[in-house]
Amino acid sequence: MTSWVHVAELRELSRRKKKLVVVEGRAIALFLLDDEVHAIDDVCGHKQRSLVKGTVLDGQVICPGHQWKFDPRTGQAEDQALCQPVFAVQVTDDGRILLDPVPRVSTPRGTVAVPEAPHEASEVSP
Ligand code: FES
Known part of the structure; x- marks a missing residue:
């Protein structure tokens, strides 16, 4: 079951189109x-640079560190074998x-979905 957390108001994104929030200790752009x-x-x-400090161009977030481009919908980096975690929003x-x-x-x-703390495997009876 999804536990939705109220993180911001839509009007807070109206001017800069981006905002940093911290949810359960994790920085999310x-x-x-x-x-x-x-x-x-x-x-x-x-x-480990902050993506919210990057720029958005053609629907891609450009990291301020080394200008890798990320699709904010999927987290996938263009031309790189790296995928940032993304979060469901409503x-x-x-x-x-x-x-x-x-x-x-x-x-x-x-x-x-990828839970951060996977459950330990329980013993299986023979
Ligand atoms: S720190 Fe983001 S591309 Fe290098």
């Missing part, structure tokens, strides 16, 4: 692109941005 809000892990998986009728803190990663079969 929100981007408003084509009237849709996308959430991507803010810490670049390459050399915007309510009254403009509240809700986020599911369970990260998702893009796979060939689509975007799947």
Whole structure:
């Protein structure tokens, strides 16, 4: 079951089209692109620069570190074998941005949830 967390108001993204939020200790960058809000892990998986400090061009987030381009919808880096975690987002009728803190990663079969702390395998009876 999804646990939605209220992280921001839509009007907060109206001017700069981006905002940094911290959810459960994790920095997450929100981007408003084509009237849709996308959430991507803010810490670049390459050399840990902040993606929210980057620029958006042609629907891609350009990291300020080494200019790798990330698709904020999937987290996939263009021309790189790196995928940033992304987060499911919904915007309510009254403009509240809700986020599911369970990260998702893009796979060939689509975007799947990846719990941060997997359960330990339990013993199986013979
Ligand atoms: S730190 Fe993001 S591309 Fe290098």
